[in-house]
Amino acid sequence: MSDHDKIRELLPLAAAEVLDQQEERLLAEHLRTCSVCAAQLEEWRLLAGGLRRLPTPQPRGVVVERARAMAQIRLTEHLEHQWNRGVMTGLIAFAWILTLLSWPVFRFISGGFLSMLDPQFSHTWLVFCVFTTLVWAGGGAAAILLSMQQRRERSLA
């Protein structure tokens, strides 16, 4: 039989129930006429059944509990990290708003003083840049100090 060998290749896969429709059809047709393959398929099915019923090994309770505790700690850390990042983003946004809002106030208060310093042309942009740089340098230094302290705390813990 020409497709007998091809069918034999399908038998273990049939027992594993992973044939596609075309293979199923091919097999069904062949089995109607070939008792040898039908018997073989039974054998494969028994083997497959045996595999499905192998006893399930269980992890030791202490291992499961340790895994649970460790994973919960890791999840908490991860969330904290995410929260910190969120807070940082919020703070940065807040600082920008503060910078932009305080500029007109600063101008208003120091306007006379600045025009006295240099009456010829407007320093608006230059002063704005210096002002912003100072504010942000201060903020950056604070953030770095904070993260250094956090790292030190973490390494102590």
Add this chain to the structure above:
Amino acid sequence: MMLGAAIFGGSHNNSATAIWEAGVGLETEIAQLRRGDLDALSTLLTRYQNRLYRYLLRMVRQPAEAEDLFQQTWLRVAEKIHNYDQNRNFDAWLFTLARNLAIDHLRRLRPESLDEPVGDHAGGESAAARLVSRETPALDRVLARERTSRLADAMETLPVIQREVLTLRFEEELKLEEIAEILGAPLSTVKTRLRRALDRLRGNLESQFPGENWQ
């Protein structure tokens, strides 16, 4: 044939409703876990502990190593769950995490196990010796247990790659598509691997227990 019938009789059924309900519960748990719910993590761990451990044990064979990988896998879950795409299959995602860890582990400790098939030696003491050493409560039960362990022994002699595909299909009962996702291989490769694994397993059983009609 007779051997098979004696060992492997019994049925295997799952109610569709139970599966559906489990699926809904699972989705909720995953959503809660993604929000950082520690109880959801705990529930998921309990739900998957036996399956995950079994898979890892089949991969590395040493219980101590499987236990270590089991813990590492759950740490990975805690770290990566926010990357998990809810539309993806969770089983496949979880087993892929575990697989990556197991393969890394094997590559470090026993790199030869990953490319070279292990020799076909008979596993441990002979079946007859074990039968004698045991009291005989009921002969058929002893035989059933005996033959199950023969099958487990025969499976242990297979190369990792073949053990893996057998456990994923028959023990974890994953679909072909899910297995392909975990292995990162096309369906045709999974099928070929599955066929070769079954072929070899049967060959091992027939050569170890030639008088038992494994033909």
